[in-house]
Amino acid sequence: MTCAEFQSKVAELGREGIADAAGLHHAELCGGCGALLNEQRRLTAALAALAGDDREFESSAGMEHRLLLAFRENRAAARRAHASAKRIWLAVSAAVAAGVLILMIASEPSRPQAEIAGSPAPRPAIVETPAPPRAQPPRPQIASVEPPKTVVEDSGVRRPLPRRGAPASSDATLASQTLSTEFLPLGAGYIDRNERTQLLRVSIPRSALLSMGIPVRADRMDERVQADVLLGEDGTARAIRFVTTAQYR
Amino acid sequence: MTLELTDELLLRRMLEGDETAFTALYRRRQGGVYRFALQMSGSVEIAEEITQDTFMLLMRQGSRFDPAKGSVSGFLFGIARNLVRRHLEKVRNESWAELAADDPVADSRENVLDEMTRRETINAVRRAVLSLPPVYREALVLCELQGLSYLDAAAVLDCPVGTVRSRLNRGRTLLADKFRAPAMKAGAVAI
Numbered sequence: 001m002t003c004a005e006f007q008s009k010v011a012e013l014g015r016e017g018i019a020d021a022a023g024l025h026h027a028e029l030c031g032g033c034g035a036l037l038n039e040q041r042r043l044t045a046a047l048a049a050l051a052g053d054d055r056e057f058e059s060s061a062g063m064e065h066r067l068l069l070a071f072r073e074n075r076a077a078a079r080r081a082h083a084s085a086k087r088i089w090l091a092v093s094a095a096v097a098a099g100v101l102i103l104m105i106a107s108e109p110s111r112p113q114a115e116i117a118g119s120p121a122p123r124p125a126i127v128e129t130p131a132p133p134r135a136q137p138p139r140p141q142i143a144s145v146e147p148p149k150t151v152v153e154d155s156g157v158r159r160p161l162p163r164r165g166a167p168a169s170s171d172a173t174l175a176s177q178t179l180s181t182e183f184l185p186l187g188a189g190y191i192d193r194n195e196r197t198q199l200l201r202v203s204i205p206r207s208a209l210l211s212m213g214i215p216v217r218a219d220r221m222d223e224r225v226q227a228d229v230l231l232g233e234d235g236t237a238r239a240i241r242f243v244t245t246a247q248y249r
Numbered sequence: 250m251t252l253e254l255t256d257e258l259l260l261r262r263m264l265e266g267d268e269t270a271f272t273a274l275y276r277r278r279q280g281g282v283y284r285f286a287l288q289m290s291g292s293v294e295i296a297e298e299i300t301q302d303t304f305m306l307l308m309r310q311g312s313r314f315d316p317a318k319g320s321v322s323g324f325l326f327g328i329a330r331n332l333v334r335r336h337l338e339k340v341r342n343e344s345w346a347e348l349a350a351d352d353p354v355a356d357s358r359e360n361v362l363d364e365m366t367r368r369e370t371i372n373a374v375r376r377a378v379l380s381l382p383p384v385y386r387e388a389l390v391l392c393e394l395q396g397l398s399y400l401d402a403a404a405v406l407d408c409p410v411g412t413v414r415s416r417l418n419r420g421r422t423l424l425a426d427k428f429r430a431p432a433m434k435a436g437a438v439a440i
């Protein structure tokens with residue numbers, strides 16, 4: 001072993017007391033390298049003395065108390081933030097649910113089929129659907145949506161135009177018989193991809209559209225429009241779209 | 250018989266809001282963090298501040314702990330190390346420049362460590378450690394004074410084990426050099 005080889009490992013030899021026969025043999029024969037090894041051994045002892053001396057050192061007694069107070073404050077702040085977020089969510093959900101309820105109540109008297117047939121009033125059609133907004137969650141641009149575009153037909157009935165790329169209803173019959181706008185988000189409008197949704201067909205007086213910020217001509221306030229309301233698992237309305245019925249086939 | 254909860258379990262419970270778990274973890278680990286900060290900074294005040302900040306950060310960022318990357322103790326040393334580095338960078342223009350300067354501990358005696366009293370030795374080694382460049386100092390403090398393995402130190406320093414090894418050896422060589430009488434300085438001993 002050369003001096004250079006020995007010196008490259010002398011720190012480890014001195015630290016760990018490795019039984020490196022070749023190294024120890026060189027240290028015995030070579031005075032300079034032997035001195036280096038002794039130096040490293042003394043250093044090991046000195047560092048151990050320092051570590052031992054410091055072993056008793058700790059942070060001040062008051063620190064534990066200060067940190068404990070901070071811990072409690074952190075917990076309290078986290079609880080406040082959680083409660084606040086929950087309150088906001090509940091308020092938004094309640095507002096949306098109330099809106100849908102109003103729309104449904106407003107649509108109740110307009111069920112001519114039920115009245116003509118004299119049968120028990122049919123419940124709104126509920127279509128379980130892998131709703132389009134699930135596969136394609138409400139996009140930001142429809143949050144600031146314009147009212148659905150309409151055309152005036154010869155009959156004078158205004159028909160909503162489907163938007164380009166508007167998702168079609170998953171119900172084959174409906175799809176073949178109806179035209180619809182895109183879904184417009186209600187409230188937060190967020191739908192989890194894994195959430196099961198339901199589609200609720202309702203009939204709404206045009207006047208109700210005003211509450212959604214959709215302009216309505218004053219002379220057509222009494223007319224009704226059909227809409228599909230997308231309900232989340234918790235029963236809150238997440239989105240709405242307007243549809244035309246079979247009469248436009 | 251009382252079972253001692255692991256650091257990991259204490260941390261998990263602490264993050265769930267268990268105050269007792271936080272206290273237990275603090276009592277178990279504060280000493281090591283404090284001593285590391287003291288040995289790195291040489292200041293009781295800084296060590297106190299860094300220890301407090303380390304546990305404050307643990308409260309807020311404890312969920313970042315990844316057992317696959319090391320122990321809770323190593324995670325705490327890692328936080329403390331970043332705080333120490335920030336502190337050292339801040340003071341580099343002031344006292345740090347003096348500390349980092351080449352200030353040999355050796356005097357006219359052939360090898361200071363041979364002839365010092367125990368107290369003198371401890372004080373001299375402490376000063377010599379503080380005078381090492383931070384990159385060698387932290388390896389030396391973790392492995393020699395805190396007793397971490399190369400592997401644990403590598404996790405704290407976020408570098409390969411081989412790097413820890415070479416930094417430690419370099420740190421020890423620099424340290425030994427500080428205790429050597431001028432006539433024994435490197436070069437003079439190389440044959």
Ligand SMILES: [Zn+2]
Binds near residue numbers: 002003004006026440
């Ligand atoms: Zn030699």
